[in-house]
Amino acid sequence: MKLQYQLNAAFTTLLLVIMTVTGYVIYSLILDLLIQDEQRQLKQKGEILVDVLNERYGTRQDIQQYSDFLQDQDLQLFLYDRNQNAVFYSTMSSRVTAGFFQANNFEDTSEMLWEYGNDKYVTSRIVVYPEATGLELILLTPMNDLQVVQQNFIFRLFIVFLIGAAAAVLLSYFLTNKLVTPLSQLKQQLKKIEKRQFDEVERIQATGEIKEVEQSIFEMSEELQRYMKSQQTFFQNASHELKTPLMTIQGYAEGIRDKIFDEKDEEKGLEVMVTEVNRLKAIINEMILLAKLDSEPDVYDPKKIDASELINQVIDRTMPLVNEKEILIKQDVDDDITLFADEEKLLRALLNLTFNAIRHAKSQVGIHVYKKNRAVIITVEDDGEGIADNLIPHIFHRFVKGKNGETGLGLAIARAIVEQSGGEINVGESGLGGAKFEVIFHL
Template sequence: MKIKYFYQQLASHLGVIIIAFVILSLLFSSFARNFVYENKTEELLSYGSSILNELETNGNSRMVLQSYGHVLGGRDIQYSLFDENSRIIYSTGLKTALIELNEEEWNELQNGKAITVKQEYKRFNQAVTFALLPYFHNGHFGGGILLTSPIKGSRELISELNSYVLYAMGLALLAALLLSSLLSRFHGRRIKRLRAATANVSQGDYSVRIPSSEVDEIGELAGDFNGMVEKLGASMEEIESLENRRRQFMADVSHELRTPLTTIRGIIEGLRNDMISESEKERGLELASRETMRLIRLVNENLDYEKIRSNQVTLMKQEIDLTELLEIIGEQLEDAAEEKGDRIIVSVDGQISVWADYDRLTQVLINITKNSIQFTEKGTIWLRGRSADEGTVIEIEDTGIGMQAEEVEKIWNRFYKAIDSRTTNPYGEFGLGLSIVKQLVQLHGGTITVESEQDKGTLFRIVLPHEK
């Protein structure tokens, strides 16, 4: 159910004011009542102490008692003296012969404690506030004094205070009406702000946001608007990132092609200068042939980044000797590792083969290994392989700078850069990227995970299923 803004503001503010003043009036009334009765009992105790002191000094003088009676009578206070047997020996108000006290009150008086009632109390045939003070003569209880004051005057004072509270409530209600009117205008400005934000979005500003809520239509509209702008901003960022990545990739494509070209050139130079033995020539030619085919695919498909990103890649799976593959990768990246003072160690448990696309798996492993080299200085990088029940396990571990936990969760996002130094990666920032690495691993039906700790290194683990 929707409620118009004017009625929302009117009801809410009036409700708050009324509830607040009801609570405050109750608290104030209670406080005022306690305050009035507290003052009254203190006054009674003060007069009672003065009368007892005067009697103890001057003896049981009727003149003293009468003078105090005149003074207290003007303040509407009566007092009565009684002996140890509760018999009244002098009184200015009570028309009785005995003071009616219960056993507990007598015990308190005899122990030297004063008794007071600070609120309205029906006692001694009238509603009064009263105080009882004990009287001791030579250390023996000799009775006491009772002072009473009718509550009529206190009631009048409390009623007057309450009337002021009611006047204040009326003024507050008027103020609430005025405030509600002002707030209605404020909500009108909310609509204008929404229109201004829409104009900013139409001009390409996707950072604008509007406070939203689900209380009313404007709040819901603001929430929908924020969601729309957020999606538009994300789409525009992705488009801009893709375009920047395309442009930068064309500038850095030479880095992507450097590895296979360097390998092929080295083999050709080695063959030309007879630096490769006869026993190694066949292996060198095979390596050159593979690198040539990989180079052709790099040129044909890596230039079309979207083809890889959208998984439009046909895998040519085959049995690959894992030891040979990891050694080739170690040899290809050995120079890059030496520049950083790193060592690459290849370790494979026995003769293990992996069922995968040679070129794509090579790209995946080179990309991860390059990352390890980039973020490791004077450390060690392990390329390991083993067979497990779930498939062939390939691990790339380094002793580099590692990552924080929040970074580990983000590295698979497209275009994510763990640190600014990625933008100056000498091996090419714009290769496959870890998001594409993950997609290629998933295309193989495998999984890739990462474990990392700040300043202690990173471990990438790839598991590829066995051939079915």
Template sequence: MFRRKGIALRIAVGYLAVIVLTGLLMSFSFWLLLSRHLEQAARENLWRDAQNLVEMLNDHPEKGFGQNGKMMRRFMTYHMLGRVIQGEYLLVNHRGVVLESSIGDEAAGNVLEPGLLAKLAAGAQEGRITLGQERYVAAARYLGGTAERGGAVVLLTRVEGLEEIKQELLIIALISLALPLLAALGITWLLARRISRPLDLLKEKAQRVARRNFGWRVPVDTGDEIGELGQAINAMDEQLAEYDRVQRQFFQNASHELRSPLMSIQGYAEGVRDGVFKGVEAEHALEVIVRETGRLKKIVEELVYLGKLESASEVYNFEDTEISEVLEQTIQVQQVLALDKDIKLELGDCPDVHLWADGEKLVRVFINLIANAVRHAFSRVSVQAAVQGETLRVTVRDDGPGFTDEDLRRLWERFYKGPRGGSGLGLPIARAIVEEHGGAIRADNAASGGAEIVVVLPLTNN
């Protein structure tokens, strides 16, 4: 039914403990309130009947207690909570001496404690006395108005009778709690299962994710925090599945990109070694080997650099950086590449602003963006910087054919490159650096034609 030390068992035990404790507290409160109620009701009845009895005796002083004993016993019979409670009486003189009693001859001649008669005559809130071995709830009224004028009548009822009523009612109350307790046990089990079942599903989901088994959604829709946790785990599963797909694709692309120059290098090196290439052909083979070695080196360096950017060990040297210096340095580095391709590279007016940034890495960002633009431009590449609110926007725009829909969808994937693309790592590197600076980067087609990439960086310092 419940797993040992499981959360369902703990919830069930907790609920039952609360229910049992609540039942015990209710029973205790019921006992106290019932005790007060029974004694209060008994005193009120006794005090009221004593008043009526005194009025009757004052109106007919010629009638004594003895002549009216049977009538008084009928008069002092009470019905309380389905039980018959027999009352008793005492006739007391002004000195507190018991002259006559319905209890028995042993009560006659007893003297009440000093001041007790006054308390019993004060009202329904006072009065308990002990006669012999019996305890009584009592109320008194003076004959003739005061004790000195005619003594008093004291009416009593045994406390033992009230205690019996309390015990019977308490037993009934405890028995009545048994059925709710059984019902609470069933409800507790259902509630515990309702809570533990989604947790079991979340555990199963976590185990599947640990085995890289993605795709199964947790069917948890409880509408509470557990449901929100299930949605979060489902979202995490989707992200991990996408990350896993991207990683697999990355390794496939990396293998392909590295295999191509390695095969060229191996083929031409073996040809030179075996004497297949001689003279001019051998020189050409060596040029291919050098070129492909350089391309292989660049790919490996960019892979290492991208890996460092995404690791916690990579250190960014943030300092006060002037954006105009960053962009001017970038233009100077890329000017040779632009002239070689007969591309006009222009830098617009730069605002006089400073950033809290790693200037060297920002130079790397814009070198990658401008190199990509020069590679696809027909004749012109422009770089514009402007301040908008609390951000700096740098736009790199070319007049080339622009991005295709597939380009815009996959532009930031590693090793993705268009028809004239490079290694496919420049833009992912740029994005990683910009995001580490708290900025954003986006790509789109310009309204005037060509492609544009916009870098947004915050102006606030550290």
């Protein structure tokens, strides 16, 4: 069943339950109210009659003479003698009077509903003054009359409920349709994403949580599109990076096999082959490492690291290349800075950034570690030519190389390590004139 029908069915069921309970409560209350109102009216009539009796007739014999007057009132009533527990006078026949007297306790003043046959009667009792007479005027009204009023009221109430329910169901259909329509449109957009038709994905109009879901789906679509494009670029670059050394190796191997090189060229060819094999090995090792960093979180073993000791290790391992290029490397590490990360992996990431800076530097490289706004920031910068503006958005992608780059995987590995360690890495322009890489770990 569609969501819209489910919502309409749930709302209609809830509405019916509420209306049923409300109708039952009103049905019960209205009868009680009618009984109370009828008793009030009977009491008013009875008090008027008692006042007339008290004014004109003072003795029991006088009251007997007033029977014609009571008979003319078209009321169902008894004059009850409490002293003798007997009906002194009634406007009803003697048979009916005897039936009432047998079926009900006239002495019980708390009983407001009497029975006769299959019918019930509402009663009201008024004492005839003076009380010494021991007489009470008891007036009755059949419950059937009240039930007719009750049923008429409930029928009209049912008509009102019916009209209100119809209006509520129509409003429910309108609102659920307004709610479900964006979901149906989202389903269509998800189908496009499933078929990889990213360029055809459209934004939809929605509000509230559905708008947030729509925004997330749109962002997911863009991210998937970027990811698939990056994967295509990755495979293209990977095939190119692997094919070039393989072609070189194949060329020299076939030349040596076919004896087309002299002894000197053959020895040179073997050296080139060894160099290309080492290059292939380095590329493959870095690809394997990058795959592990992306897919195996358990390869990380985070622990507390002293930032000063970590930078000293970076300086020690890059010193041979620094001396070879005759450049100056400076470090500035604030005191008492501790990181929580995998020391070996983070060292690898910083070495990749530092080696990259050394290769592009003209005369100096700077490493700075400091705290700012509850974050530890590590910067590696150089005074080289910097990074081209069109290359900056893709610099951390795999096999993206700048000038003098090697495998094109070093910065991708650095980013994977930093992000897996809970940090972020950015690139920008250095105050020294070259590139500046910034690694941020939030405390």
